[in-house]
Amino acid sequence: MLLNQRLREGQREYLLLALHDPLPEGCQALDAGRGWTLERRLRQLAQDESNLRTLSRLVQAHGPLGRHASRTAEDVVKQAATLLSFGHLRLALAPPPGRYGAPAFPEEVPKQEPPAAKEEDVTLRLQVVDDVSDGPISGIKLRIQFADKTEKQATTDAEGNIKLEKVPKGSFDVLSLVDGATLDNSVALVRTGGPWSEQKPAKSGAKSKASSQRVLVKVTEHRVIDDETLDSVAEMFDLTSDDLAQFNWGTTDAAEVQQRLEVSVGCTKKDAGGKYVFSRDDDPGILYIPRPVALTGLSVDPSHILRVKRARRPQPFRFST
Structure with a gap:
């Protein structure tokens, strides 16, 4: 392999290999082409001064131009095209510079976590x-x-x-x-x-x-209406009838609750079982809801x-x- 013999074009990098040099791992062999197509391509690359110096060294080592012979950029391009056309040199596309020559799995550097700040209670x-x-x-x-x-x-x-x-x-x-x-x-x-x-x-x-x-x-007032009962009002507010009776009158005793419905709420109507039911005519007709x-x-x-x-x-x- 011709060490350091590379041509660069933007993010791309090309390797120039001798005839019998093995293709490096990760590189892709390229068909350099022939004739004027090859010369035009090399001419574009030679516009970069670094690429022109690389081609000049290759021509000196392999071409008919002597070490001290006078040569122009055009001469270098033509001689390099000849060497590639006749197979004295081969062209390969190198992997991106960040990967070439690097391990397949780069060693990870452990992250240094900042010391945890002590939180105040x-x-x-x-x-x-x-x-x-x-x-x-x-x-x-x-x-x-x-x-x-x-x-x-x-x-x-x-x-x-x-x-x-x-x-x-x-x-x-x-x-x-x-x-x-x-x-x-x-x-x-x-x-x-x-x-x-x-x-x-x-x-x-x-x-x-x-x-x-x-x-x-938070105490809210509920004005009773026809056919409501203590059970139905309690269910409306996700309570039990005992919860409602306990809050309003401090008792859950059935007999005392019926007396409270008559005296405190003003109930006058009863159902078939003899229990008070509410009416819009009850006075004051108010239940307190917690x-x-x-x-x-x-x-x-x-x-x-x-x-x-x-x-x-x-x-x-x-x-x-």
Whole structure:
């Protein structure tokens, strides 16, 4: 093989081989052509000074021109064409320069991963307080979903606090759990009180509600219509009749519930089984429905205060006479 005897054309590279040199691996033998077609091709290549010097060295080594003979670029092209036409030299297309002479499977250099930055622990803080007295509200059960879709359940302590350490950064959503809610133990959200640092101190002499368990709910009113029943209204809101009775009147006893339907809702009609059914003429004809409180897009970084008030005072129970 004639070392370093190469012609370059853009991204292509051609090897010039002697007659008996083996074809290097990965190279493709080319038909150089003859006559004026070959000369025209070599003339184009010789416009590059590096290619012209390569052809000149080949002609000196193989052609009739002596080492010190005067020769023009045209002479070099004609002599090189003659050597190729008569087979004294062969032309081959080399692989791309990046592959030629390189291993079939280049050794991979292991990536140097940057040292992992130590993440600071993020702590979520919530507090539930009475909007009037600033007293803490204990026993509020909340379901908290973080930005990575993981969830935790937590309950406010005696100081109305929830503190969760090492939680994902970003935002979180809050949903109150309404199991066991009654009108007597329910509180409704008034507003969020801003970052933890903005909390006002409890007023002097304010009675703390920390000793009583509370449930955070959103209370909606349902006006009954003809032929509705306690069961059908409960099903409408994905509750059971016991859930609805417990929330409105604090009891699930069948006899007491029937009395409440008569006295508190104003029912006057009964079905074939002797149970009260609703009518649009019932007065006041209102059932109270507990719904979860949902807060979305809160940021983990600042702490949050949820300010609440009593949802609604239950109506006093009056037995019919």
